[in-house]
Amino acid sequence: MTALLEADNISRHFRVRDSGRWFGGGATLKAVDGVSFRLDPGRTLGVVGESGCGKSTTARLALGLLPLSGGAVRFEGEPVRAANDAAWRLLRQRMQLVFQDTMGALDRRIAVGRQILEPLQIHGIGGPDEQRAQAMTLLEAVGLKPHVFDRYPHELSGGQRQRVVLARALILKPRLIACDEPIAALDVSIQAQVINLLLDLQERFKVAYLFISHDLKVVRQVSHEVAVMYLGRIVEQGAPGRLFRQPEHPYTRALVSAIPVASPQRTRQRLLLSGDPPNPVDVPSGCAFHTRCPSATSVCRARTPELRALPDGHRVACHLAHGDTGTHASVAA
Ligand SMILES: Nc1ncnc2c1ncn2[C@@H]1O[C@H](COP(=O)(O)OP(=O)(O)OP(=O)(O)O)[C@@H](O)[C@H]1O
Numbered sequence: 001m002t003a004l005l006e007a008d009n010i011s012r013h014f015r016v017r018d019s020g021r022w023f024g025g026g027a028t029l030k031a032v033d034g035v036s037f038r039l040d041p042g043r044t045l046g047v048v049g050e051s052g053c054g055k056s057t058t059a060r061l062a063l064g065l066l067p068l069s070g071g072a073v074r075f076e077g078e079p080v081r082a083a084n085d086a087a088w089r090l091l092r093q094r095m096q097l098v099f100q101d102t103m104g105a106l107d108r109r110i111a112v113g114r115q116i117l118e119p120l121q122i123h124g125i126g127g128p129d130e131q132r133a134q135a136m137t138l139l140e141a142v143g144l145k146p147h148v149f150d151r152y153p154h155e156l157s158g159g160q161r162q163r164v165v166l167a168r169a170l171i172l173k174p175r176l177i178a179c180d181e182p183i184a185a186l187d188v189s190i191q192a193q194v195i196n197l198l199l200d201l202q203e204r205f206k207v208a209y210l211f212i213s214h215d216l217k218v219v220r221q222v223s224h225e226v227a228v229m230y231l232g233r234i235v236e237q238g239a240p241g242r243l244f245r246q247p248e249h250p251y252t253r254a255l256v257s258a259i260p261v262a263s264p265q266r267t268r269q270r271l272l273l274s275g276d277p278p279n280p281v282d283v284p285s286g287c288a289f290h291t292r293c294p295s296a297t298s299v300c301r302a303r304t305p306e307l308r309a310l311p312d313g314h315r316v317a318c319h320l321a322h323g324d325t326g327t328h329a330s331v332a333a
């Protein structure tokens with residue numbers, strides 16, 4: 001089967017000023033550095049990792065919103081390039097982006113119904129009655145009442161606005177929606193509703209999600225596959241059940257150990273990460289995680305681990321992971 005979305009060794013480097021450097025010279029920040037993944041139709045790839053690890057940049061590269069420094073992205077087998085031409089606009093109808101700032105995503109001077117049907121107008125699809133009918137159908141699909149059509153963004157709650165944004169994203173029948181922290185700005189009670197809505201919409205419209213969130217519990221709930229990023233690279237990737245039950249990378253273990261446990265009878269030993277994430281313009285040699293890793297050896301300081309498949313297909317970029325017992329074997333230098 002052709003992948004819906006395929007990223008092949010993609011990277012994005014930024015030239016930045018680095019005041020920490022002698023003579024105040026420029027430096028290269030590798031926001032995304034050699035990331036590969038595949039997303040099949042109707043599936044969800046969850047992406048997690050600390051702030052600044054490259055999640056949003058990965059999504060923007062995947063949608064052709066930002067030029068690549070290296071590698072390639074394909075959508076339904078066609079190359080995705082960051083070029084604002086007719087071919088790109090056609091491709092963009094089939095891939096949409098939803099993010100947390102709903103006020104920023106919507107125009108506050110225009111009633112939301114018109115904003116939902118606007119993509120149809122822009123692409124000249126259907127007449128006015130048909131466009132309105134489609135917008136109404138989508139309002140209903142995202143759980144909003146018909147009278148919301150004539151409301152303005154500031155008259156709606158954050159949760160309602162996110163529903164409007166989803167309706168607008170869906171009106172061109174996309175095959176992919178990149179959801180970048182779609183629930184981060186919402187109340188906890190509303191978050192669950194929007195997550196359930198995303199799951200319903202996936203079922204109904206067979207849309208795939210590239211789902212970015214800080215909330216590991218939510219990522220576990222919605223994803224068919226999860227990628228963990230650290231400083232621009234994927235360090236672990238696999239099915240959520242496997243990844244959350246038996247994380248292989250020490251970084252994933254630390255993230256998983258910080259997930260709150262619902263039952264008071266159950267406790268989980270929290271593994272604290274020592275130190276702050278390194279400066280992204282000065283990434284440590286070898287395994288970039290070695291400065292915070294409790295098990296690091298001299299090999300980890302010297303050699304960058306590749307993302308490799310364990311016998312069960314689960315992937316990890318750690319010299320010490322073997323996937324047998326969940327404990328780390330020691331490796332001689
Ligand atoms: N236009 C840019 N110029 C320079 N550096 C950038 C630019 N965009 C992103 N970066 C840097 O690239 C790295 C990755 O940023 P990105 O926004 O992808 O992280 P993120 O994982 O989405 O973080 P967050 O969870 O905070 O949203 C960060 O170090 C960021 O400062």
Ligand SMILES: [Mg+2]
Nearest residue numbers: 055056057180
């Ligand atoms: Mg981000």
